Amino acid sequence: MSEPIRLAIDRAMVVFGGGQGLMPELAADAVLARARSGEIQAAVPRLLELMTDDQLGDVEPWTIARLFEDQSWRQWSDEQRECVEAVLDAWWSTLLVLYPFEPGVDDVLATLAVFGLPLVRWLLPLLESLDGSGTLHVRDIVLGGLPGPGWREHQAARLEILGWCRSEPVVMGLAVVGGVHLAPGELGLLLDELL
Helix, strand or coil, rough: CCHHHHHHHHHHHHHHCEEEEECCHHHHHHHHHHHHHHHHHHHHHHHHHHEEEEECCCCHHEEEEEHHHHHHHHHHHHHHHHHHHHHHHHHHHHHHHCCHHHHHHHHHHHHHHHHHHCCHHHHHHHHHHHCCCHHHHEEEHHCCCCHHHHHHCHHHHHHHHHHHHHHHHHHHHHHHCCHHHHCCCCCHEEEEHHH
16 A cells, blocks of 8 residues: 555544454455445445455445445535545556556546546546556556446446547647557557547
C-alpha cells in the first residue's frame, strides 16, 4: 500500500472511528456483512483499505462503491466525505505512477465511476501522467475497451472515458511524449484505434 493511501486511510480511521474492536482485522466478507447490518460508519476505513490494497478476495471493488452509494455517502458530513475522497484520490494517484497496478485501470475506473464523482477528476491527472505509466494505462483502456463487469450500470461513464481518450490532448500527448513508454509497434496500434 502506498504512503498516500495509508495516510488517507489512517485519517479515515480517526474520523470514522474504524480502528476499534475487531473491524481492522476482519476479512472482506465479514466487513461487508457488518456494514450491511448497520455498522457502515465503523466499516468505512476497513472497506477502503481492502479495496485500495486489492485484498477483497472474490468481492469486486465496485461492490464497495455500490455499498457506499446505497448508504448515500455523499450526504455524510463534510469531513467524512472528504476522507472518502482523499482515499480515492490517493488510490488513483498511486495507479498513475505504477504499472502494473492491481486490480487494474479497468476495475479502478469502474469503481471510481460508481462512486459518482465527476470523471474529469480522474481524467485530467491521467493526461498529465502520459510521460510515464499513464501511457500504459491509456493503452490498456483503449486497446482493452473497458470490458469489465463493473461498467454494466455505467455505460455512459465508460463511453465518456473512451471518448476522452480520443480527444486531441490525449492523442497529441501519446504521440509527443507517451510513445517512448510503449513497446515497438504499440503506438501505431493505439493511434489506429484512436483515429
